[in-house]
Amino acid sequence: MDNFSDDMIVCRCEEVTVADIKRAVKEGARDIVGVKRRVRAGMGLCQGRICEKLVQQILCAELGLKPDQVGSASARPPVRPVSFGELAEGVVE
C-alpha cells in the first residue's frame, strides 16, 4: 500500500484513482459495491476484473477490514462483452 500514490489509476476502464477511492470511503462506502456506485470503479468494459482486488486492498487498508468483509461486486452476465446481435440470436444452453 505504501507505494500506492493518490494519483495512481486503479480502474483503467473508468480512470478512477486511489484518491477517488479514498474519497468514496470518506463518503460512506464500506465495500466494493459502495465504491463502485460512488466513483465508478469496476463499471467499465472489464467489469472490475482488473481493479477489484486493488480496490479491495485499498478498502481494507482504509477501514482496517479483512478482504472477506468488503465483499465483491455482484456477478452478472455476460461473462465477457457480447454483442446485442449475438445475444438475441444465441442459443441458451
Added chain:
Amino acid sequence: MKTYDAVVIGAGAIGTSVAYHLSRDGMKVALLDHGDIAGGSSSHCDAVALICDKEPGIDTTMGQASIDLYKKYADQFDYDFEYDAKGCLYVCETEPEMVAAERYAVSQQANGYPLRMVDNKELCEMEPYIAKDLAGGLYTPPSGAVSVCPYKVCFAFTEEGKKLGLDVYTYCTINAVHLNPADHSVESVDTSYGTLRTKRIINCAGVWAPDIGKLAGVPIPIQPRKGMNLISEKVSKIVNHKLLEFGYMMSKFDDIKFKRNVSPLVEEYNVAFNLEYTKASNLLVGGYRGFRGFDIRSEVEAMKAISERAMRFYPCLKDIQCIRSYAGVRPYVSDHLPIVSDVDEVPGFYIAAGHEGDGICFSPITGLLMSQILAEKKTDFDISPLDYARFTAGKK
C-alpha cells in the same frame, strides 16, 4: 439515549428525499438503512422522470411537480446527480398504436401538458439511428421528461441533508419499534446503534416496508416486482432522447394490451423496448418486469428477449457490445399508486413507499409532501388517493 424529531427508515430515493425535506424544515432527523445508501431498488433501476408514462390525474401531477423540483435542486445542490432534460419519445410501431397514443396525448394536452405526435419523417430526424419503418411517436419535450442518476439522487439528498444536521446510520439493523401502550403512538426504535427516541417514524423501506410495518403492527401490501436492464459498452451519442415503445406504458400496468407482432420469447417475458444514453456514454437497454419474489439474478432468456426487441427499434445495436445486465425489485402496490400517508391506528407512524417504477420520478415530490404532512400543513395538491386508509377501509 438519542432523541430525534423524526426517524426515516430506508435510504433509497424516497427515504433520502424525505430525510432531506424534513431536515430543511428544521427537524432533527435520523436516516437509517440496513445497508448502504441506495443499496436496494434505487441502484437497480433506470434513470428517468417522465410525465408521459403516467395516467392523467394525480400520477401526472406528481410527475410534473417532481420534474420541476429536480430542475430546481440541480441548480441548488452541490452534489451533481446528473440531471439531464432530454425529452422523451414513445415510439409507435404501427398505426393502431399511433391512434391510441394520440388519444393519450389529447387527454394530457387537455390538462395543459405539451405532448404532441410526430410522424415517421420527424421521428427519423430526431433519432437518426432509429428503424426507418416505424409509424411515428409521441413526443414529450424536456419540460416533462428528464433523466437523473438514481443512486446519485440518493447521495445528493443525503449529502445536502447532512449540511442541515441530518444524522445517517447505514448498515443499521432495526430490531424493534416501541409504541406507547395507552394510545399506540410511536415512542422509540431499537437499532444496532442503540435506542433512538422519537415520536415520528417514516417508513420509506420500499419493498422492505412490510418488514418495518410488522414491527409497529401495521400490515403493508407491497410486493417485490422484478425489473431488468442491459448496459452497453461506451459508444458515441447515438440516442438523443429517452426512447420507449408505446406498449411499455401498458406493460407497466398488468399486461401489454396491444397485440404486438413479437416473438413468443418477447411475449413471455413481457419485454418492452426502452433505451437511453447516459452521461457516462453507456446505453441502458430495457426492459422486462416480472414477479420473482426477491430473486434479482439476471435471467439469460430475458437478456435475449430484451436484445431482440431493442434491435427491432434500433438495428445498429446488433454490433454494439453488451457489458452487463442488472436486475432489481420495485415496490409494487396492486392499484399502482404509492402510499404517502399517516397511519390512523399508530399515531406518529408514516409510510412513503410502494412507488414501483416511479420511485425515482416521484422522489422529490414525495419528500416535499411528507414534510407537509408532518408539519400538518395543507399539501400542494389533494393526495387522498395515496392514503394508507384505502387498504384498511371496511375492515374496521
